[in-house]
Amino acid sequence: MTTTLISGANRSLGLETARRLIDAGHTVYAGMRDLASAAEVQNVGAHPVQLDVTDQRSxxxxxxxxPELDVLVNNAGVLGRSFGVDDLDADAMREVFDTNVFGVVRLTQAALPLLRRSSNPVIVNVASGVGFARSLATPGTDEHFVRAVPYASSKAAVIALTLQYAKNLPEFRVNASDPGYTSTDFNGHSGHQTITEGTDATVMLAQLGTGGPTGKFFNRAGNIDY
Known part of the structure; x- marks a missing residue:
C-alpha cells in the first residue's frame, strides 16, 4: 500500500487529488489548517490531519x-493580496512565499526521514504555468494576462526548487505539476478546465515508479520543456 500526504487537501485541487489517489489504491493523509473541514476529506476516504505549512510544530x-510515507504532494498555496505593483510591498511578497515556497521547504525537509525509508519515494510540488517565464511572456496564453508579482514569483521558485531537490535526491522522483487554468474557489471558478483535468498531472506524478522522470515540469498534456 502506498501512503501519501497531501497538504491543503480539504478543498479544490487538493481534495480532488486525494479522492483520485484513494481510488488508485493509496492511503491518503489529508493535511489541512483547520480540522473543522475534516468531514470533506473523510467523505472521500482520506485521513484528516491538522497541518499548517507555515508552522513548524504543526x-x-x-x-x-x-506510520510511513511514500508520496508527498506539496499542494498548499495562497494567492496573496497583491495583484499589481501599486499594492505591492515586501510584506505582500513574504506572506505568499511563506506558504508557497517556505512551506514546501519546511514540509519537505521534515518529511525526508520518512520518505527515505520508502522503496519508492516521490515528491510532487504543485506549481503553476504562472511561474513559467515562457508562458508569462507569450501573448495568448492563459498566463500572459496575469499581473500579480508575488504569486507568479513564488511558483517560479517552486519550479526551481523542484529541480534542485531532484538533483540532490537522485533516488527520489521529484517533479512539479501545472494544474492549468482550472475552475476552483482560488480563481472564482473562472478557469476553463474541470477540477479533474486540473489534477491530471499531479495524480500521474504521484504514481510514478522508480524508473520514472525526475526534475521535470508536467501539465496534463505531458512534459513542459524548460
Missing part, C-alpha cells in the same frame, strides 16, 4: 501521526 505533529 508540521512535526502531523508527520508524527504517519
Amino acid at each position: 508540521i512535526e505533529a502531523a508527520l508524527a501521526q504517519l
Whole structure:
C-alpha cells in the first residue's frame, strides 16, 4: 500500500487529488489548517490531519501521526493580496512565499526521514504555468494576462526548487505539476478546465515508479520543456 500526504487537501485541487489517489489504491493523509473541514476529506476516504505549512510544530505533529510515507504532494498555496505593483510591498511578497515556497521547504525537509525509508519515494510540488517565464511572456496564453508579482514569483521558485531537490535526491522522483487554468474557489471558478483535468498531472506524478522522470515540469498534456 502506498501512503501519501497531501497538504491543503480539504478543498479544490487538493481534495480532488486525494479522492483520485484513494481510488488508485493509496492511503491518503489529508493535511489541512483547520480540522473543522475534516468531514470533506473523510467523505472521500482520506485521513484528516491538522497541518499548517507555515508552522513548524504543526508540521512535526502531523508527520508524527504517519506510520510511513511514500508520496508527498506539496499542494498548499495562497494567492496573496497583491495583484499589481501599486499594492505591492515586501510584506505582500513574504506572506505568499511563506506558504508557497517556505512551506514546501519546511514540509519537505521534515518529511525526508520518512520518505527515505520508502522503496519508492516521490515528491510532487504543485506549481503553476504562472511561474513559467515562457508562458508569462507569450501573448495568448492563459498566463500572459496575469499581473500579480508575488504569486507568479513564488511558483517560479517552486519550479526551481523542484529541480534542485531532484538533483540532490537522485533516488527520489521529484517533479512539479501545472494544474492549468482550472475552475476552483482560488480563481472564482473562472478557469476553463474541470477540477479533474486540473489534477491530471499531479495524480500521474504521484504514481510514478522508480524508473520514472525526475526534475521535470508536467501539465496534463505531458512534459513542459524548460
